[in-house]
Amino acid sequence: MSIDNANQIAVDKMMNARPILKAVAPAKDVIPGMKDNLFLHAGPPIEWARMSGPLKGAIIGAMLFEGVAASEAEATRMVERGEVEFDSCHHHGTVGPMAGVTSASMKVYVVENAEHGNKSFSNLNEGYGKVLRYGAYSEEVLKKLHWMNDVLGVALADALESSNGLDMRALIAEALHMGDEGHNRNKAGSLLYLKLIAPLIAKVVNDDSVESEVLQFLGDNALSVLNPVMAACKAMTDAAHGVEGSTIVTTMARNGTDFGIRVSGLGERQWFTAPAEIPVGLFFSGFSQADANPDIGDSAITETAGIGGFAMATAPAIVTFVGGTPKDAMNATLEMYEITFAESKFFTMPSLEFRGTPTGIDLRKVVELGITPRINTGIAHKNAGVGQVGAGLVRPPIEIFEQALVAFAEKYNL
Amino acid sequence: MTVVKWNVRAGAYYDSVVLMQLQRGLLELNGVLDAGVVMATQANRDLLATNNLLPADISANPDDLLIVVKADDDNSATEAIGKVDELLARRKSSTVSEDFRPRSLSAAIKQLPEANWVLISVPGRYAAGVAREALELGKHVFLYSDNVSLEDEIALKKTAREKGLLVMGPDCGTAIINAIGLGFANRVRRGSIGVVGASGTGTQAVTAQIHNLGAGISHAIGTGGRDLKSDVGAITAHQALDLLARDPDTKVIALISKPPSPAVATQLISAAQETGKPVVVYFIGYPAPARKIGNLHFAVSLSEAAELSVGELENRRILQSSNSRFLRGLFSGGTLAYEMMVGLQASLSPLYSNGPITPNQNLKDPLKSEAHSIIDLGDEFFMVGRLHPMIDNDLRIRRIKQEAADADVGMILFDVVLGEGSHVNPAGELVPVIKEIREKRIGELKSSGGRVAPNDFGGAYRDHREHGELEFVAIVIGTDEDPQNVQSQVSKLEDVGVKVFRTASEAVEYVSLRLSRREANQFVQVNLEQLKQPLAGINVGLESFYESLTSQGAQAVHVEWKPPAGGNERLASLLAKMKSKKEN
Numbered sequence: 002m003s004i005d006n007a008n009q010i011a012v013d014k015m016m017n018a019r020p021i022l023k024a025v026a027p028a029k030d031v032i033p034g035m036k037d038n039l040f041l042h043a044g045p046p047i048e049w050a051r052m053s054g055p056l057k058g059a060i061i062g063a064m065l066f067e068g069v070a071a072s073e074a075e076a077t078r079m080v081e082r083g084e085v086e087f088d089s090c091h092h093h094g095t096v097g098p099m100a101g102v103t104s105a106s107m108k109v110y111v112v113e114n115a116e117h118g119n120k121s122f123s124n125l126n127e128g129y130g131k132v133l134r135y136g137a138y139s140e141e142v143l144k145k146l147h148w149m150n151d152v153l154g155v156a157l158a159d160a161l162e163s164s165n166g167l168d169m170r171a172l173i174a175e176a177l178h179m180g181d182e183g184h185n186r187n188k189a190g191s192l193l194y195l196k197l198i199a200p201l202i203a204k205v206v207n208d209d210s211v212e213s214e215v216l217q218f219l220g221d222n223a224l225s226v227l228n229p230v231m232a233a234c235k236a237m238t239d240a241a242h243g244v245e246g247s248t249i250v251t252t253m254a255r256n257g258t259d260f261g262i263r264v265s266g267l268g269e270r271q272w273f274t275a276p277a278e279i280p281v282g283l284f285f286s287g288f289s290q291a292d293a294n295p296d297i298g299d300s301a302i303t304e305t306a307g308i309g310g311f312a313m314a315t316a317p318a319i320v321t322f323v324g325g326t327p328k329d330a331m332n333a334t335l336e337m338y339e340i341t342f343a344e345s346k347f348f349t350m351p352s353l354e355f356r357g358t359p360t361g362i363d364l365r366k367v368v369e370l371g372i373t374p375r376i377n378t379g380i381a382h383k384n385a386g387v388g389q390v391g392a393g394l395v396r397p398p399i400e401i402f403e404q405a406l407v408a409f410a411e412k413y414n415l
Numbered sequence: 416m417t418v419v420k421w422n423v424r425a426g427a428y429y430d431s432v433v434l435m436q437l438q439r440g441l442l443e444l445n446g447v448l449d450a451g452v453v454m455a456t457q458a459n460r461d462l463l464a465t466n467n468l469l470p471a472d473i474s475a476n477p478d479d480l481l482i483v484v485k486a487d488d489d490n491s492a493t494e495a496i497g498k499v500d501e502l503l504a505r506r507k508s509s510t511v512s513e514d515f516r517p518r519s520l521s522a523a524i525k526q527l528p529e530a531n532w533v534l535i536s537v538p539g540r541y542a543a544g545v546a547r548e549a550l551e552l553g554k555h556v557f558l559y560s561d562n563v564s565l566e567d568e569i570a571l572k573k574t575a576r577e578k579g580l581l582v583m584g585p586d587c588g589t590a591i592i593n594a595i596g597l598g599f600a601n602r603v604r605r606g607s608i609g610v611v612g613a614s615g616t617g618t619q620a621v622t623a624q625i626h627n628l629g630a631g632i633s634h635a636i637g638t639g640g641r642d643l644k645s646d647v648g649a650i651t652a653h654q655a656l657d658l659l660a661r662d663p664d665t666k667v668i669a670l671i672s673k674p675p676s677p678a679v680a681t682q683l684i685s686a687a688q689e690t691g692k693p694v695v696v697y698f699i700g701y702p703a704p705a706r707k708i709g710n711l712h713f714a715v716s717l718s719e720a721a722e723l724s725v726g727e728l729e730n731r732r733i734l735q736s737s738n739s740r741f742l743r744g745l746f747s748g749g750t751l752a753y754e755m756m757v758g759l760q761a762s763l764s765p766l767y768s769n770g771p772i773t774p775n776q777n778l779k780d781p782l783k784s785e786a787h788s789i790i791d792l793g794d795e796f797f798m799v800g801r802l803h804p805m806i807d808n809d810l811r812i813r814r815i816k817q818e819a820a821d822a823d824v825g826m827i828l829f830d831v832v833l834g835e836g837s838h839v840n841p842a843g844e845l846v847p848v849i850k851e852i853r854e855k856r857i858g859e860l861k862s863s864g865g866r867v868a869p870n871d872f873g874g875a876y877r878d879h880r881e882h883g884e885l886e887f888v889a890i891v892i893g894t895d896e897d898p899q900n901v902q903s904q905v906s907k908l909e910d911v912g913v914k915v916f917r918t919a920s921e922a923v924e925y926v927s928l929r930l931s932r933r934e935a936n937q938f939v940q941v942n943l944e945q946l947k948q949p950l951a952g953i954n955v956g957l958e959s960f961y962e963s964l965t966s967q968g969a970q971a972v973h974v975e976w977k978p979p980a981g982g983n984e985r986l987a988s989l990l991a992k993m994k995s996k997k998e999n
Binding site: 004128129130248283284285286287288318319320321322325328331332335336338339365366368369370371372391392399403406407409410415 | 430432433435436438439449450451452453458461462463465466467468483513514515517518519522525526977979980981983986987989990992993994
């Protein structure tokens with residue numbers, strides 16, 4: 002079979018995947034291979050010593066949350082003694098924004114691909130400010146996490162259980178027509194999510210003040226839907242993984258130290274990595290480029306699935322990230338068509354006459370043209386616990402695509 | 416002493432990105448130490464507090480825009496707050512964004528789907544790859560790049576021919592398609608002279624001169640300098656001739672080239688005859704076989720090529736030739752045979768003789784004709800124990816019968832040399848044989864069910880078809896005072912349908928016109944309608960070619976081309992392998 006044929010199969014699987022948000026459940030009950038002393042993190046696998054500040058902080062926070070350690074010092078000691086294990090979220094069908102740290106008792110969204118049957122998972126979004134995903138683990142952070150697990154998580158779980166699930170593909174498609182690109186801007190999608198989930202929550206939550214609190218939290222957080230969207234993208238890209246002979250990129254992820262990719266026609270655990278770049282962008286009050294941590298998070302799964310930075314043309318409100326004018330946003334998307342194999346059948350952009358978003362990054366095109374994917378991203382402070390300091394644009398290092406191309410050629414005797 | 420000033424704007428919603436931009440603008444102002452511009456939500460106020468930017472006495476709602484400036488002094492802070500509106504307005508007009516410039520051919524074609532041409536002027540080592548991609552995408556190619564290998568040129572042109580596409584080049588400097596100049600081209604008026612040019616400057620000189628003489632150009636199709644070398648076999652020139660022959664807007668064709676290889680020249684001249692249109696040929700440095708052969712005119716300079724082309728616009732077109740088979744010339748006069756060789760070698764190929772001009776024309780066995788053959792029966796090989804054929808017709812009669820038995824023979828040419836000492840009535844001996852052959856052929860035709868000739872003969876040649884596609888042509892040399900009486904000899908021959916000429920050069924013209932090779936085109940014809948559509952081009956390489964296209968009013972897209980894999984040879988070769996790996 003030709004590479005083009007293999008790629009066609011892979012992108013068809015990616016596009017035809019139908020991610021349905023089915024449930025919220027504790028990680029260890031649903032995530033394959035999840036166990037009490039295992040801590041999943043964003044990006045390619047990495048050992049403790051090489052982890053960046055935000056990721057270390059998030060792991061310590063998750064250990065405190067789980068109660069396996071009572072203090073930062075104890076957590077660090079346990080890690081150094083090898084009493085806990087780490088693994089990449091991606092090895093467990095999971096994705097998480099920023100540090101992406103997911104532990105055994107955390108409630109996670111469960112997305113099921115109704116077309117191919119595979120499942121994917123993502124934790125609940127904490128909102129803005131001091132949050133675990135940026136490496137914060139103060140008492141206030143842990144308190145919020147517990148509330149999310151015990152109140153929000155229960156409400157969402159009951160609400161989803163009372164439904165047939167939420168069609169994430171339809172939600173994303175609609176949000177793209179409302180000014181979201183699905184990565185840095187999720188305002189419309191979060192409101193759509195609230196619209197869908199609110200009646201269900203009203204039905205299952207008896208306590209009015211709890212109901213109000215939960216709805217308020219979901220509505221205030223313009224990133225509420227980011228995690229289900231990421232899980233949906235993961236379900237799509239996982240469906241496209243493992244097609245023999247395909248050069249389609251099925252994972253792009255960063256752990257704050259390394260940027261890693263995986264390719265459909267190469268191994269399940271075969272990562273190609275290089276040091277992550279520091280995103281360039283706009284910064285919140287009081288912060289500057291000097292505060293930025295190298296690129297971190299699994300949220301580049303959105304670009305891998307053909308939205309996010311690839312759908313920039315449809316998100317005029319955030320054009321400043323790419324130069325400032327709607328035309329720059331259009332150009333950003335047009336550039337991504339250069340390195341993708343297909344155009345989405347379901348995600349379309351009104352500003353480009355409803356052309357489908359650039360879908361299925363083709364390793365060959367990236368290397369040939371020297372154009373790396375554009376990723377819209379939040380920017381983490383390099384120190385644990387400070388949080389998000391800005392947002393902007395980052396691209397993966399070209400070397401990892403070159404490495405992957407060479408590995409592909411070797412595997413297929415080219 | 417630092418000063419903190421703020422401004423609250425009720426109900427003024429801005430996206431956070433706009434606000435971050437504004438904040439950056441404020442920070443660039445003189446005296447400003449820090450600034451915060453946020454919607455005054457609790458989370459944002461907490462953020463400002465972290466950075467000591469939240470004055471204690473502030474009062475604002477989450478829907479309010481809060482602008483805080485920390486500055487060296489009061490003036491700077493006040494001034495900065497005063498600039499907010501200006502900064503918000505500035506971003507609307509400060510950026511001029513350019514149209515997207517694609518980096519790959521496929522993206523460019525998405526941008527300009529109606530593009531029918533791809534202009535390539537990238538470094539030679541990359542040019543063939545780009546051209547191959549263009550052909551795969553179904554586009555004609557104008558290949559300006561040089562240093563493309565001969566193998567690549569041949570492969571590209573063969574692929575193009577299979578797809579009915581043109582590859583003009585490599586090293587093609589000039590073309591004019593539908594009044595749009597590609598590469599280096601003069602601005603010339605539209606007209607009805609088509610040009611096929613294997614020489615860029617030659618084409619420029621001829622097209623410019625045609626314009627200066629008041630006429631114009633339909634299309635000028637470049638071929639690249641190597642097209643007429645024997646390795647390439649003039650693939651593009653043949654396609655171009657065929658295209659211009661079919662183009663009703665082209666009345667006259669000029670064919671311009673540096674010296675072509677002889678075999679290629681012969682084939683091209685045949686093809687030029689096939690066009691049925693006046694063709695002015697100027698092969699720089701190639702000896703012209705004649706000034707004029709049928710519809711062909713041989714020029715001796717570029718400017719004369721232009722003048723002849725313009726002059727031919729007035730003349731009416733010539734009937735298309737039609738006989739597709741071989742000539743056998745059976746001569747009693749050696750010089751006449753030689754003159755026929757000289758005249759016909761340009762248009763008939765392969766051509767053999769027992770009196771060859773070049774070694775490759777040598778007929779291996781004088782007793783056995785091959786392809787087109789001119790036999791001097793007066794050669795001493797035939798003279799052993801025999802009278803000269805001017806006296807004794809026996810040898811020639813037997814040879815005529817022998818040639819006529821060969822179904823591939825379409826024309827038998829012979830000379831009749833009268834005068835003192837010659838046979839008293841050569842026509843009288845030849846005519847019965849010709850009649851007999853004719854009758855036999857007609858009989859064969861009838862018994863085979865009346866096979867229809869492969870070519871649609873015009874009415875003027877109906878008799879030839881009736882005679883089983885075997886034409887007899889005679890050159891009669893003599894005077895009215897000769898003992899045989901030339902007029903009587905001619906009449907006898909003409910009565911049995913022999914075409915009679917009184918000079919060799921007239922016969923050359925007739926024979927070459929009638930016998931030019933009429934093999935069915937072995938290539939997919941280039942779509943004429945497509946050529947006539949407004950030119951839309953994708954330019955890969957020199958930006959000036961793109962600018963030239965747009966300034967001529969053609970639609971064009973410029974590709975921001977870079978060497979594949981950033982010039983990394985190893986990766987580029989892997990990519991090439993991955994591209995060629997269609998099936999396994």
